[in-house]
Amino acid sequence: MTRTRRDQRGQSSLVEVAAVLIVLTIVMTMLYTSVDSAGRAVAGSSLRVTNLDEARTLMAVLTKDLRTATRLQSGTSPFVVADTRDVTFYANLDDSTGGPRKIRIYVDTNNEIIASVQTADAGSVAPDYTYTGPAKLRYVGRYLANTTTEPVFQYFDDTGTELAAPLSDTDRLAVDSVQITLIVRAASNLPVGNVTLVDQVRLPNVDYQSTAGG
16 A cells, blocks of 8 residues: 555656656747747848848949939930940049049849949040040949849939830930839848838939030
8 A cells, every 4th residue: 555655656756747847848948939039030130231231332322423424525425335234334523634434333243233443544535535444343232132124223214214225325315314223132041021222313414524525
């Protein structure tokens, strides 16, 4: 009789220990899940801020550069190339030669935005400036997530009609504004969406002519 009671007490103790262990396991699992979720939320918030900061930086640089677009002379276009991911134009940024610079902004194979800048050759004059010297490359930004069907650059005439890219010689003459669309997302396994910024840039210097250009 005594042994039976002892056996029952021993079995009860084992059941109680097992129950405690199960409860602890559940609590620890919930705690781990909560900590992991909190950590992912913090990381996701940080990534969203990174994406937004990168997009703002990219937009600030691109809009500033495009606003300097200028004609070499009346009746010509400031744009040499005008495509959805690649644009080349003359910029109202005089240097020692007195001529505008030639700027190319493009998306490279790593989905990074690069600017290539050339100064007019010494001795060349408007409207026949030449640009045979080496280009200086400038890194603009990274994390671009625009697909090939999501244009970075779109071009509009003075009626607000979009011009089909790549622009023809005639359409390049008609450009009144450029819309920039930046979709940015840093590489990550976190479920954080892209950041999208859109800005339409008018070209205030498009009719600028240097004194040398007449």
